[in-house]
Every structure is written in structure tokens, then in C-alpha cells.
């Protein structure tokens with residue numbers, strides 16, 4: 001099953017582009033599910049119908065289903081026991097119930113559960129029901145948190161679990177009452193383990209799979225493009241593949257007949273060149289500004305045809321490389337694409353069996369294959385958007 005996630009700055013046209021891709025794919029006979037992972041749902045408005053948490057068929061060909069996830073309900077379902085424990089803990093410390101409730105919501109949990117739900121829905125449906133799943137993500141900051149959180153959260157939860165297990169192992173029920181604060185019960189362990197090992201693991205596999213790509217939606221505006229560039233770097237840092245940039249709301253050439261629009265067109269052409277060179281090798285897909293809002297499956301399919309042309313709706317438009325390990329004699333090199341990252345904001349280290357990459361305020365711990373984990377990190381070089389990290393046997397003469 002092919003999965004395409006659309007993200008970009010607020011208001012650039014993510015929902016329109018996701019729905020257009022989906023409607024166009026369905027019109028070409030591809031069984032498609034389009035899902036809104038943005039809590040401010042507007043997918044139903046764009047498709048011109050009422051949507052709910054279960055997939056509904058929304059076009060006349062019967063090939064297009066759409067779904068809007070209820071983030072609150074999903075969060076309650078998946079984080080329930082963990083949250084109840086945190087609320088009890090906070091309240092015990094004298095924090096008011098309402099505040100404790102808010103605190104226990106955990107930043108990012110809602111976005112994360114939304115994505116978990118989309119993944120679960122498409123897995124339940126399986127390859128038998130859909131060839132293509134399109135996800136309309138929230139604006140970039142939220143979407144990034146959502147896409148990178150599984151890995152980050154997995155790390156911190158693993159630590160939390162270890163501590164909790166150690167405590168639970170030595171503390172008897174009697175002792176619990178004198179510790180001074182409530183200790184997590186077995187249902188918390190159960191939930192944490194379920195979330196940690198099974199669901200996050202599956203979600204990570206899903207977003208990092210070769211068959212899953214993210215597309216960045218931009219308009220011809222500098223701030224929008226700059227944000228997309230940062231998103232591209234961050235997504236690459238977390239092993240997610242990007243395969244295209246959609247430039248939305250482009251004025252037609254005919255607008256040049258009006259002097260007022262001539263300058264706009266020049267700026268637009270300039271931004272287009274910037275994106276073409278700055279985001280290479282990602283292809284740029286131009287999307288025209290419609291003379292009206294693009295609403296309803298038919299109009300969306302027509303808009304999709306203009307944007308995606310004759311390509312296969314499931315095609316991966318750029319074979320962006322993920323992390324690769326390349327053997328060089330006794331040494332091994334890890335190659336990672338980090339488009340647009342600057343050397344001065346990057347820090348590379350090896351800790352136990354992990355490669356720790358810190359890029360500005362973001363950090364990723366990449367588990368190393370066993371044969372690489374035994375080696376020493378001897379050099380790291382960032383050039384033309386690619387990071388090369390060299391590992392060699394302990395005491396090797398190559399340290400630099």
C-alpha cells in the first residue's frame with residue numbers, strides 16, 4: 001500500500017492538494033483512502049460531505065473513501081490509563097483536578113494518536129481495500145512533532161518503563177502507601193508497553209517505509225518556502241522520505257496581460273527557480289490558482305489532473321535515499337541525507353549503540369547495526385546536504 005503525507009505552512013493548500021490527489025487517483029481507478037490528521041478538520045468541507053471516524057465513500061465511482069479522526073476520543077482510548085495515573089499523581093501533589101487534567105494531556109499526544117489511528121485504519125483495511133492512502137497532515141510544526149514523536153517518545157518511555165519496573169520490583173503494596181505518592185499500577189505498565197513496543201513500533205515502520213513519502217506544499221512566498229526547507233531537513237533527520245514539492249496557487253501566464261499582476265508573475269517565477277534549485281532533486285509540481293475554491297470530488301479530480309498530469313497516482317516521484325551503511329574495508333560509513341542543514345548547527349556523537357545527531361533543537365538517536373556499534377566514530381563530514389559518518393575499529397589509525 002502506498003502512503004502519501006501532505007504537509008506545509010498553515011493555509012497553503014494542504015487539504016485541497018490531498019483531496020485533489022485522492023479524487024484524481026480514484027477517477028483513474030485507484031482505490032484510495034484520504035484521511036485528515038489535522039484536528040481542525042476541513043477535509044469534509046473540501047469534499048463537500050459530512051465525514052466521521054469511520055471511512056465513508058465520497059465519490060460516484062465508489063473508489064474514494066474519506067475519514068476524519070476524532071483526536072480527543074482516540075487520545076482517551078490509547079493514553080487513558082497512563083493519563084489517569086498522571087492525573088492521580090498531579091492531584092496528589094496538590095494540583096487542582098482541572099489543571100492536572102490539562103497537564104496529563106502530554107504535549108503532542110493528541111497529534112500522535114491521530115496518526116496512530118490513521119495507521120490502524122489503513123492497516124485494518126489492508127492492501128485488499130486500498131492501493132493508496134493519503135494523509136492531510138496538520139501545519140508543519142504540529143505535523144513534524146507528530147511524525148518525529150514516535151521515535152523520541154519511544155526513547156523516553158523506554159527509560160520511564162525501566163525505572164518503573166525497578167521501583168515496582170522492590171516496593172510492596174504496604175510500602176506503596178508510605179512512599180508518599182501513588183505508584184503506577186499494572187494497567188499503566190500494560191498501556192505503556194502496548195503503546196511503546198507495538199503501536200509506536202508499527203507507526204515508525206509505517207512512516208519510515210520506502211512506500212511512504214511526504215510531500216511539501218508551498219506557495220510562491222519566501223516565508224512559506226523557508227519553513228518547508230526546514231521541514232525537509234527535519235523529516236530527513238528522522239528517516240522520512242520526501243518525494244515532491246507542490247507549489248500551489250500559481251497565477252496563470254495570461255495574468256501578465258494585466259499590468260498589476262506582471263510583477264507578481266516575476267516574483268512567482270523567481271520563487272519557482274529558487275525551489276527548483278534549493279529542493280533538488282525533489283521535483284516541483286506546479287498547481288494553478290483556480291478562479292474559485294476547489295470543492296467537490298469532480299472539481300478536485302480535475303485540479304489533481306492539472307497538478308499530477310500523466311503520472312501513476314501511486315508513483316514515488318523521487319527516489320530520495322534513506323540512511324545507508326556502506327562497508328569500506330574494516331571501516332563502515334553511514335550516509336544520511338540532511339538537505340539544507342548547516343555544519344555549525346550539527347553535532348554528531350556515538351553513545352552506546354546509537355548514533356546521536358543533534359541539529360539545532362532537534363535530536364535523533366539512530367540505532368546502529370551490531371557490527372557498526374562495535375566500531376569507533378572516527379569522522380563526520382557534512383557536504384552538499386549529505387552527512388557521512390565514518391566508523392572504524394577501536395584504536396584504528398584513522399581518527400580525525
Ligand SMILES: Nc1ncnc2c1ncn2[C@@H]1O[C@H](COP(=O)(O)OP(=O)(O)OP(=O)(O)O)[C@@H](O)[C@H]1O
Pocket residue numbers: 009010011012013014015016017038042139248249250287288289290291292293294
Ligand atoms: N489552487 C487553488 N485554487 C483556488 N483556491 C485554492 C487553491 N488551493 C487552496 N485554495 C483555497 O484556499 C483555502 C485554503 O486551502 P486549504 O484549506 O487547502 O489549505 P490548508 O493548507 O489545508 O489550510 P490549513 O493549514 O488551515 O489546514 C481554501 O479556501 C481553498 O479552497
Ligand SMILES: [Mg+2]
Pocket residue numbers: 014015016038042136
Ligand atoms: Mg487543512
